[in-house]
Amino acid sequence: MLRRWCQKHIERRPRIGLKNAAMTEANEGAGKMPDLLIIGGGYAGLWAAMAAARRAQDGVSGGDLSIRLLTRDAYLTHRPRLYESNPQDMRTPLGPVLEPIGVELALGEVNAIDPTARRVRATGPEGQDNEYQYDGLILAAGSVLRRPAMETVNARTWCIDDHASAVALDQHLTARMAIPEADGDANDDTVVIIGAGFTGIELATEMRGRLAEHGGTARAERARVILLDAAPTISEDLGPVPRPHILEALRAARVEVRLNTMVQRIENDQLTLNDGGVITSSTVIVTTGARANSLAASLGLDTDAMGRLFVDENLSVEGLAGIHAAGDIAHALTEPGTDGGHVALMSCQHAMPMGKAAGYNAASVLMNLASRPYKQARYVTCVDLGPWGAVFSTGWERQVELIKAEAKARKQFVMTEVIYPPMHDRAAILEAGALT
């Protein structure tokens, strides 16, 4: 028992704090800085850390603030880029963003949140139990793939939901294409993608190019790429307006689209469909949408259909003091105060501003400063469509503004510039954390 107790570190104070003006009365009395803990090193968590650090710097009437970001690994994974080739490169180290602004990085898998005791339990990288006490918590643990119900027997499916999965798929494609065509089964060059939403479409239109990188153009041209969906139309999540362009791009990429189609069972390499059809493939990739991280449900509050926590206009979790939520785990309205606007999507486009608002507000609460509502009126969509180009639309009706090469240039700008945080440069990082 004693040994177990010693193995467990109860961590209260990070090594690095942000020094500010006088402490608040309450914390002065207790002789400690308030502790802000952020769970998650994705877009919401990282931008929350930058914004909280910025707020602590600017909030001269507030107090000192200790900020710690607790997450699984030391990287921001660029999930929106995991359909591309070279997925191993699609991440940014967190250290060069957090160190210059005095935010401590802690690694661990969070297992439990105790909102009453304001304590979080996590398993550290060496398997040790760690506990973190907090005064304010930002929950930014993101989302995971929502898998369809289907029976699998002696079969493996692939996904591009996280860095490790996307790298594993890429290694599988490399291995498949390394087997000479004469030695293999022709079906080994058949790729089946289940789920014809945003991610499935981007992956399907990119797939022949990726196969060509691994096995040469001629072989990639002979491969079959099949995109299945249970729905009667493709891209239900993108609405009808961009659909004609998406269909044109899928035709150009020679993607076989099969709608009203569900995979009921996969045994070895045999997929049995709801219409009785059978497809043989060892590369079955699931892209069927997302649901919120299960830490949301663990709090015992009501959640929406995607498992997200309801938050108020300041992104404070409704029904729990001291917890803000941002990104894919939060059900937030984009324009509170009017008709509520729209519910923020599970997108990095929403996760970054939500993270900033949550960071600003969580820091403000701890420093006795005013909060500011999260507000995000502008919304755009840009779908990569492989060699055909891309489609760029604005607004919630998704009016198409750019297609093909022009839209592709916009997509590349977002994917290589907008979603990357500044590194090493304290002033630039704090500037990126400013609430505009």
Ligand SMILES: Cc1cc2nc3c(=O)[nH]c(=O)nc-3n(C[C@H](O)[C@H](O)[C@H](O)COP(=O)(O)OP(=O)(O)OC[C@H]3O[C@@H](n4cnc5c(N)ncnc54)[C@H](O)[C@@H]3O)c2cc1C
């Ligand atoms: C293939 C794909 C393509 C996409 N394309 C686009 C796109 O084109 N445009 C767009 O806007 N969005 C896109 N998205 C959605 C976008 O990636 C997400 O909306 C965004 O990543 C959400 O950010 P987040 O910070 O809320 O969550 P995440 O990015 O999921 O980050 C969550 C963080 O929490 C950590 N974490 C989770 N659980 C725990 C735990 N128990 N303990 C410790 N740490 C934990 C994770 O390691 C991670 O660091 C795409 C997503 C995928 C998967």
